[in-house]
Amino acid sequence: MTTTHTDTGDSPSEVSWDPQLYLRFPEHRMRPALDLLDRVPLGAPPAVVYDLGCGPGTLTRVLTDRFPDAEVHGVDSSPEMLSTAAETAPAARLHRAEISSWRPRHRPDLVFANSLFHLVPDHADILRRTVRALAPRGVLAAQMPVFHYTPWFRLMTKTLEDGGPGGTPLGDPGLRRSLCRRHTSDAAGYYDLLAGPDTEADIWTTEYLHVLTGPDPVWAWVEAAGLRPVIDGLTSAEFAAFRTVYLARLREAYPPLPDGRTLFPFQRLFLVVHRL
Template identity: 45%
Template sequence: MPADWNARQYLKFEDERTRPSRDLLAQVPLADAAFVVDLGCGPGNSTQLLAERFPGAEVLGLDTSPDMLAGARQRLPAARFETGDASTFTLDKPADLIFANAVLQWVPDHAVLLPRLVSMLAPGGVLAVQMPDNLDEPSHVAMRESAMSGPWADQLSDATRARAVLPEPGGYYNMLAPHATRVDIWHTIYNHPLDGISAIVEWLKGTGLRPFLSPLEGDERAQFLEDYAARLADLYRPRVDGKVLLAFPRLFMVVVK
């Protein structure tokens, strides 16, 4: 089982990680809400946006990570945070908004999962989803190449399949349209200027690299990261100011019941 998520590592790039939440929330067509759920709330950075947008709402944050939940409770003492898995959680009443930022890419069987989430909404309620759609980016291709090429290949065979490639937008539309009055789907590619290859590695240690690093320890983990960084150096060249640009495609969906 992968190690627990690390809230401190995740928040090393808090501004960049929170920007997609802001962009997603800006497209939520609700003037008000009484009950809002932040699914996969992480350390509460997205939950804080929801509480500010809907100050009169009951806000519930759900996550599977004890460390993330501890960080969220510290950040927002007035909100309610509970352990909950995206594929199995239940609500005691319909939600006006289920906000799922950068979590559902880790959850299988979207054809069952997404209609289930819509079914938990009140009439006129909104499911708002953002997922990284970056498995074909050089950063992630290099992860898999490093995993398959070293002495750790057998240990990391499962890690190369930890996330599935997302369906095309048309596939999501077909999943959701029968259960919704409106489905809005779009992609955004963020180009994050970072302070060199080491910053790309630090970014991904908080998310995409986790399944690759979790089975490794000590020197083996260090060797894997060295191999991975060397591959990145050939793929991400410094720009005029010395920074590198990390291209990061993300898929957004806003579904109105």
């Protein structure tokens, strides 16, 4: 039976999430998580597993299936995501919490964080705290997208700056500044942060070449995640002006192949920290 707890003192995320949008391109979105899971060095089946930022529960379900004897917890700040996760992963225990104040209820053997920490400012202390909370021989496994140099992201911020008719920037300055603020480090930075006498850190990057189908598939991809702060931060009129310009720019940057498919390179950074 799935139980959902709201951790005292936590507030829901300021960014809205739509589970149905996020579930587009499920094979492409799941592949990095499964690749990461295959690199987890567990000497014995874990007893306690946490899926941080569990979203709609797709990976949580994989974890409950992979480790049927484990107590699997899904943690997310979005009530909409948790509602979907309750149906997707009925064997998991679900908790509503902000990652900045989250603490494990039990010492975990595995903490999984799939596409989460790039959304969390100043997450270095959270990573260190999570590693310290692991059970002996426990593992923290995380992956996060690397996107600030990509065409879709640069065009998104440029469209906000260029603005609508008359050249007035769209949204308030705080929105535009927050989008340009990078919360992630490079691989060497995470190694310096997490490697030590009591830990082993395995860190790497991979660029996936996603082959997408359907009309305007890059828009459909970013609408589910990367574009959420823009959707939340603009008025209806501003977003309509933004969408017209941005969509045209995406079509030029990611033209479809003659067969109608669209190539979408997407880089991700992976880290696996093993507590000795």
